[in-house]
Amino acid sequence: MLRQPISEIKGVGAKFQEQLNELGLFTIEDLLFYFPFRYDTYETKELTELAHDEKATIEGQVASEPVLSFFGRKKSRLTFTLQVGQFAVKAVMFNRAFAKKQLNPGDTVTLTGKWDQHRLQITVSQFKKGEAKSQEPIQPVYTLKEGVTLQRLRKVIKSAIDEYVEEVPELLPEEMQLSYKLPERPKAVQQMHYPECRVLLKHAKRRFIYEEFLIFQLKMQLLRKHHRESTTGNAQGYNNEKLTDFVQSLPFELTGAQKRSLADILKDMKQPHRMNRLLQGDVGSGKTAVAAIALYASITAGKQGSLMVPTEILAEQHYQSLSGMFEGIANVALLTGSIKGKRRQEILHSVENGEVDILIGTHALIQDEVLFQDLGFVIVDEQHRFGVKQRRALRDKGLHPDVLFMTATPIPRTLAITAFGDMDVSVIDEMPAGRKPVETYWVKGEMTNRVLSFIQKEIDAGHQAYVICPLIEESDKLDIQNAVDLYHQLASVFEPKVPVGLMHGRLHNDEKDEVMQQFAKNETKILVSTTVVEVGVNVPNATVMVIYDAERFGLSQLHQLRGRVGRGSDQAYCILLADPKGDVGKERMRIMTETTDGFELSEQDLKLRGPGDFFGKKQSGMPEFKVGDMVHDYRALETARKDAAEIILEEKLEQDRKYRVLKEEVYKDKSLLGDVLD
Known part of the structure; x- marks a missing residue:
């Protein structure tokens, strides 16, 4: 029905x-x-209980003759004073000229609209003569x-509710409803649309929050189970002695967090099923070193490894550093889109016949022409959440390598474990010894000239600087114009003595690479850029990061940008140019100047912004929930995860009749379960 x-x-x-x-x-x-x-x-509230900018309903007496004025074509503004207790409130109505005849001094009226705490003013969206109580409450x-x-x-x-709500099937077994005191599904649907009171609405929401999370977590647990069962016989018997020698030969001591993460990865490699692990670590925490050791472990097991990164310049940087680390013990090759012709064919041939131990490159690595002799370990850097399609591309080559994802976005551990339910999570949450924290300052716009003098001082000392300007969407012409305008302003100040470069999202990849190469080689001293510069490029000589209109960024993004500097041994600085109007913007600037801990910042960011913004609209791994909020309803999410793990472990979904309807719901949407259902 x-x-x-x-x-x-x-x-x-x-x-x-x-x-x-x-x-x-x-x-x-x-x-x-x-x-x-x-x-x-x-429901009317006392004026003293109202928050600034909230939608509010107030009740009072019209205390002045309404004044009507016209502006523009057919646009009007009606203002009058409303006496609410001892307060005189200014009421403003737009395009409601007819209300002048309806409102007379002395009338009792109920007004709903946006409340301005500072001006004691309400901008009215709805009004009703008489007291509020006759209104429907919700x-x-x-x-x-x-x-x-x-x-x-x-x-x-x-x-639809009147005729069909009783047909709504119950998904949850009775014992689950009872133990969590959840309303029945048809009743909950009714209350979601037409709540009788706040308490019943709250219970209906609670029910659907849990139900949404449970279905999502069941899919995650099914994926996890499928990954494990579909890749038996995947154990890598690496050579412990060689590995220990390699670790001891490194010019640095691993931190405790690096050792813990490495132990997790090596344990996974010994298992008979395929590894599916997320390695989180703040910018500069030493993820690459852990990745390199894991790659070497795979080589000692007789396998090949690959490292996939989002940009060519990053691939080249990794190639340089890993070639040095593996000199004499492993053959490292680089494959990117710009390597063509004979050279490309030689590399492809060497990969196929097993001469190449480690292949580094962009997503070109999973294209049809790239054939490995025996791929055992894949590392995917920077949030390329390796989707179902890419996994299928590897599987179609007959490959079931262990996969390690690395991200420098510090997702709070609790949220990471829950959101990426089909993955195991390791966290590097301490910095290598000797790294100087980036000093962060918040300055107002009027101090721009002092900031430019500071940039000049650092350049005179032989260093370089990034200057970032906000970009909300890459297609936003206005924002690209911002970057171009800023570039011209700075060029007029610094050039010809100090070369200035420009980077933004409209440049082609090869143009971006060229701009970045010039900066990496110290040919340009100042790089004006939109946020496209965020992802992992390593320029140790850059010591200044200036961020214009910093209030337009979230904490996590500001932290990512700050991580572009401080990669060498010199002291680095991050300067936030911002004039935030609201309390949230000011709080963000304060937090940034007080902490350099990415995980602490990410927790704060979640509180200030919520998970939708936190992961960004393009983050493919993040589910969208109708009712649930991954931060606000975190406890329900965690409960659903535990319940889902138990249901899958005990095979209740497949074998218990009470879970039949829930099973149908889980398998109904194929977007997450493509791998399992194929």
Whole structure:
């Protein structure tokens, strides 16, 4: 019944059906589970309880004759004073000229709108003569598209609920509902759309938060189980003696955190199933050293290894450092898009016949023409969450290598373990000895000239500087213009004595590489860039990072940018140029100047911004939840993870009749389970 098209509902004609389809609503089930993104409550509060900029409902007496003024074409503004207790509040209504005749001094009115704490002003979105109590207490508000009004959508959803809500299947076994005191599913759907009171709405939300998380975690646990079972006979018997000698030959002592992470990885390599591990470590924490040791372990087991990175310049830098580390004991090769012709064919041939032990490159490594003799270990650097398609590309070559993902984005461990439920997580949470923390300062815009003098001073001392300007989207012309304008401003100040470079997202990859190479070789002294410079390039000579409009970035991104400097032995500086208006922006600047610990910053960032922004819209690994919030509802997420692990371990999903409906729901959406369902 619930799979029927929405045209079955009274009042949905062909045109309206088309408009609803654009909202992603095709079936009656889609409508029932199209939950409101917020609820308007018309409960009045005391003015002293209201927060600045919140949506509020207040009640009082009209204390002045409303004044109507016109501006623009057919635009009007109506203002009057509302007496609320001992306070006189200014009320502003736009484009409601008709209300002048309805509102008279002495009338009791209820106003809903945006509250301005500083001016004691309300910008009215809804008004009603009389007291608030006659209003419905809680009203659902849905995401809309052109042609679909809120009233009409509410009406259609109400019809769907009245007629079909009892058909909604129960997913959770009875004992689970009882132990967590969750309402039944049909009742919860009803309360999500038309809550009788706040308490029942809270319980309905709690139910769907847990249900969403449980389904997601079950998929993750199934993927994990599948990865393990599909790659038996994958154990790598590495040579412990050679490995110990190699570690002792390194010119530095491993930190405790590096040793722990390495132990995790080596333990995985001995297992008969394929490794699927995430190695997190702050910028400069020594992930590459751990990766190199793991690669060597695989070589001593008679296998080949590969390291995949996002950019050519990064691939070249890794090639230089690993060639030095492995000189005389392993053959390292580099393969990127710009290596062509005869040289390329030679490398491909050497990889295929096993002469190359370690191949470093961009995602070109998983293309059809690259054939390994015996690939045992793959490292994927910088958040290329190796998707199902890439895994399939390796599998189609008959390969089941151990895979290690590395990221310098410090995701809070708790969130990482839960979000990347199909992976094991290791964390390097201490810095190598001798690294000087980057000194971070927050300065206001009027101090720009002093900042430029400081850059000149560092350049005179033989160093280089990054100057970053914000870029929200790579297609945003305005922001690219910002970078170009800033480049011209700085060039007019510093050139010709000090060469200035420019980098932004509209440049082609080879142009970006050329700009970056010039900076890496110290040919340009100042690099003006948008955030495309974030990913792991190593320029030890750069000691200054200036970030314009720093309040437009999140903490994690600021921290990533700060990590571009301080890679040599000299003291490095990060200068945040910012004039934040709100408290969150000011708090962000304060936190940045007080801590250089990426994990602490990421915890703070989560509190300030939430996980959607935290991972970024393009982060493929992050699920989108309708009701749940991975940070706010973290406890429910953790509970769901434990429950899902137990259900899969005890094979309840496959064997217990009580889990039949839940199993159908888990397997319904193939987006996460492509590997398992194939």
